[in-house]
Amino acid sequence: MPGNPDRRVRRTRQAIQRALVELVLEKGYEAVTVTDVIDRADVGRSTFYAHFDGKQAVLFANLSEMAFLRPAISADGPPFAFSRAMFEHVLEQRRLVRALLGRRSGRAVTAHGEQVLRDLVRDELLARGAPASMSLELTVTCVVGAFMALLVRWVDEEITATPAELDEAFHAAVGPGVREMLARE
Amino acid sequence: MPGNPDRRVRRTRQAIQRALVELVLEKGYEAVTVTDVIDRADVGRSTFYAHFDGKQAVLFANLSEMAFLRPAISADGPPFAFSRAMFEHVLEQRRLVRALLGRRSGRAVTAHGEQVLRDLVRDELLARGAPASMSLELTVTCVVGAFMALLVRWVDEEITATPAELDEAFHAAVGPGVREMLARE
DNA sequence: TCTCCTCTCGAACAACCTGTTCCGTTATGT
DNA sequence: ACATAACGGAACAGGTTGTTCGAGAGGAGA
Numbered sequence: 001m002p003g004n005p006d007r008r009v010r011r012t013r014q015a016i017q018r019a020l021v022e023l024v025l026e027k028g029y030e031a032v033t034v035t036d037v038i039d040r041a042d043v044g045r046s047t048f049y050a051h052f053d054g055k056q057a058v059l060f061a062n063l064s065e066m067a068f069l070r071p072a073i074s075a076d077g078p079p080f081a082f083s084r085a086m087f088e089h090v091l092e093q094r095r096l097v098r099a100l101l102g103r104r105s106g107r108a109v110t111a112h113g114e115q116v117l118r119d120l121v122r123d124e125l126l127a128r129g130a131p132a133s134m135s136l137e138l139t140v141t142c143v144v145g146a147f148m149a150l151l152v153r154w155v156d157e158e159i160t161a162t163p164a165e166l167d168e169a170f171h172a173a174v175g176p177g178v179r180e181m182l183a184r185e
Numbered sequence: 186m187p188g189n190p191d192r193r194v195r196r197t198r199q200a201i202q203r204a205l206v207e208l209v210l211e212k213g214y215e216a217v218t219v220t221d222v223i224d225r226a227d228v229g230r231s232t233f234y235a236h237f238d239g240k241q242a243v244l245f246a247n248l249s250e251m252a253f254l255r256p257a258i259s260a261d262g263p264p265f266a267f268s269r270a271m272f273e274h275v276l277e278q279r280r281l282v283r284a285l286l287g288r289r290s291g292r293a294v295t296a297h298g299e300q301v302l303r304d305l306v307r308d309e310l311l312a313r314g315a316p317a318s319m320s321l322e323l324t325v326t327c328v329v330g331a332f333m334a335l336l337v338r339w340v341d342e343e344i345t346a347t348p349a350e351l352d353e354a355f356h357a358a359v360g361p362g363v364r365e366m367l368a369r370e
Numbered sequence: 371t372c373t374c375c376t377c378t379c380g381a382a383c384a385a386c387c388t389g390t391t392c393c394g395t396t397a398t399g400t
Numbered sequence: 401a402c403a404t405a406a407c408g409g410a411a412c413a414g415g416t417t418g419t420t421c422g423a424g425a426g427g428a429g430a
Contacts, residue, residue, distance in 0.1 A: 006398065008406055033387065044408040049389065107215075107292060114334075134346060138354035141338055142331035146359070149299075149330020150323065159322055169323035174331070176361035193377055193426065218416065229379045234418060 013051055013061075015041040020058045025095055028104030029059070056108055059100075063112060079128065079178055082120060083147060083170050087163035090151065098155040101148075110148065117144045128182055139181060143174050198236055198246075200226040205243045210280055213289025214244070241293055244285075248297060264313065264363055267305060268332060268355050272348035275336065283340040286333075295333065302329045313367055324366060328359050 019041035023032040034055055038048045052058045090097045100109050122140045130136050150166055153159045161169075204226035208217040219240055223233045237243045275282045285294050307325045315321050335351055338344045346354070 006406070008397065012407080034389085035387070044410095045389085046391080046409080047407055050406080054388080103292065103296070105292070107288070107290070111288070134344070134350070135354060137344055138335065138346065138351065139358055141334045141344065142355060142358035145330040145332070145334020146327035147330070148334070149326045153326055159319070159326065161319060161323065165319075166323065169320060170327065172366060173324055173327035173359055173362040176365050177358040180361050181357060191377065191427065197378080219418085220416075229381095230418085231380080231420080232378055235377080239417080 009051075012041075012043055012047060015043055016048060016051065016058055017062050020055070021062060021096070024059075024099040028099050028102070029055075029106050029109060030104050056106075059109065060112065063109075078171075079124065079175065079182075080121070080143070080171065082124075084163065084167040087151075087154075087166045090155065091163055094155060097151075101152055102156045103152075110152070114144055114148055117147065125178070125182070130182060139178065143178065146170060146174050194236075197226075197228055197232060200228055201233060201236065201243055202247050205240070206247065206281070209244075209284040213284050213287070214240075214291050214294060215289050241291075244294065245297065248294075263356075264309065264360065264367075265306070265328070265356065267309075269348065269352040272336075272339075272351045275340065276348055279340060282336075286337055287341045288337075295337070299329055299333055302332065310363070310367070315367060324363065328363065331355060331359050 016037060019037050020032065023036050023040055027036075032055065034045075034048060037055070037058070038045055041048075052061070099105065101113060118140050121143050122136065125136060125140065126132060130139075147170055150159075150170055154161065154166060201222060204222050205217065208221050208225055212221075217240065219230075219233060222240070222243070223230050226233075237246070284290065286298060303325050306328050307321070310321060310325065311317060315324075332355055335344075335355055339346065339351060
């Protein structure tokens, strides 16, 4: 009996989550309806709502299982080393990331992504000796804002660049400012 | 006969646009429906669709009449001088900006705002001697991303700060990087 | 003023979506 | 085998969008 819940529950939940990802890839998050999902998953409507509150709940259940957006932080080495790996990873998963973060996505999704990134960046700056303060939070917001803006425009193909170029631009833009801030301590 | 179109047309369009702003202030852009708007504007449904394609069209008609988000650029003086004035202005118009750009807003609205800002920032960097290139576009994206991230979190009250503090954080984060880029030429 | 033309109203409509309820049927775990 | 829990499926109320139609009101110009 692997996994506590009933096998039917596991199957149903998996079918629904799988269907959502497929549909998001095809139409973009915003355009997918609950009806689409239950048709694709071949699941009763009542069954769907017995497991999830709605589209967004399914998405979040999926996101928490996607580990590649939680890289480890490091206090030594160059700052924000996560970015290069993340751009590379996004290149592989381009279709999915585009569907989730791109123009046709919803606000909640990018907000979730920004939240995760902010925690990451804040932890790294703290580990490098920055004092916890409002000013730090503002800096974190700027760094994450710059990163996400690059990422979103990239997956939307508004800009064409390699992961290396993106990474370089990102570090060139916010790196000096962050280094100055850290040096002021 | 001021203004070419029929007086009825002027009245109708104005009533609709006014109603949208009111409702956006009350409920946030996303939550406002066309039905809400025509009820508030006291206008027939068919009349509404005779003038606008939908909610978003009304919004854009409004946005193009809001001039305060088009400050002049300057090639001398400190870079990105627009930011301070803009933070100040947003403070006055906080409710409206929040409704338009905040958590409960739609993607299209912020995308529109980012577009305007990108043109502004790009022009300023070009005026300061940066060569037009893909690398410039990446930098512009970072700068605007950082600015918008601050703005959005601020109007959403996720961060508390004065316009001066926001402005300082913004310049501290992206200023050094931009100066280095300009110096490299 | 008077006429013509445009705009507006209001209701009704089809089509779609969400979330809930009900109950008979089926699959599981023990 | 059997009690329990999950599933299916249809139907439902309530809400949304965008379109259509004809009748009536309003403006602009002569």
